[in-house]
Amino acid sequence: MPVLIDEEENIAHAPDQDGICRRIILLREKKVLLDTDLAGLYEVSTKRFNEQVKRNLGRFPADFMFQRNADEYAVLRSQFATLKQGQHRKYLPYAFTEHGAIMAAMLMNSPRAISISVHVVRAFVQLRALAAPPVHPAKRPIGFVTPEDRTASP
Incomplete structure (x- = not known):
């Protein structure tokens, strides 16, 4: 039986679209969300x-998810002035592409995760649109008439 989603309830509890966009970073020439950000969005x-992801590694090919290397993580940690006791990680973080974030939502299998995955996809689409060059309509040759032009004439 399909799960019905209360759109108004999900909009009320949904994160800010721009907030999700700000969490998306460029890493290895891919736009990704880190595991900590996705976990926070899915409220787990x-x-x-990460336990759920590790149990289902077959669902995450290299173009869906990858683990940051030590150098990448060192750069990330250097951006924070101090770390509170117990706030550092034992393991290198995972980075999820748009498709990986959707797959992760399927693993969480909660109404919240389903709702958030829609917002995550919209954020990736928004960033893609901002990065794309503007599309200009093609110029028609002089004297070229389309069927729509013929029906519009009196």
Whole structure:
């Protein structure tokens, strides 16, 4: 039986679209969300989120998810002035592409995750639209008449 989603309830509890866009970073020439950000959006702990991912690694090919290397993580950690006790990670973070984020939502299998995945996809689409060059309509040759032009004439 399909799960019905209360659109008004999900909009009320949905994160800000721009907030999701700000969490998307460019890493290895791919736009990705980190595991901590996805876990926060899906309202689960990062540990539980990564456990689910590790149990289902077959669902995440290299173009859906990859683990950051030590150098990439060192750059990320250097951006924070201080870390509180117990706030550092034992393991390197995972990075999820748009498709990986959708797959992760399927693993979480909750109404919240389903709702958030829609917003995540919209954020990736919004960023793609901003990065795309403007589309200009093709110029028609002089004297070229389309069927629509013929019906519009009196």
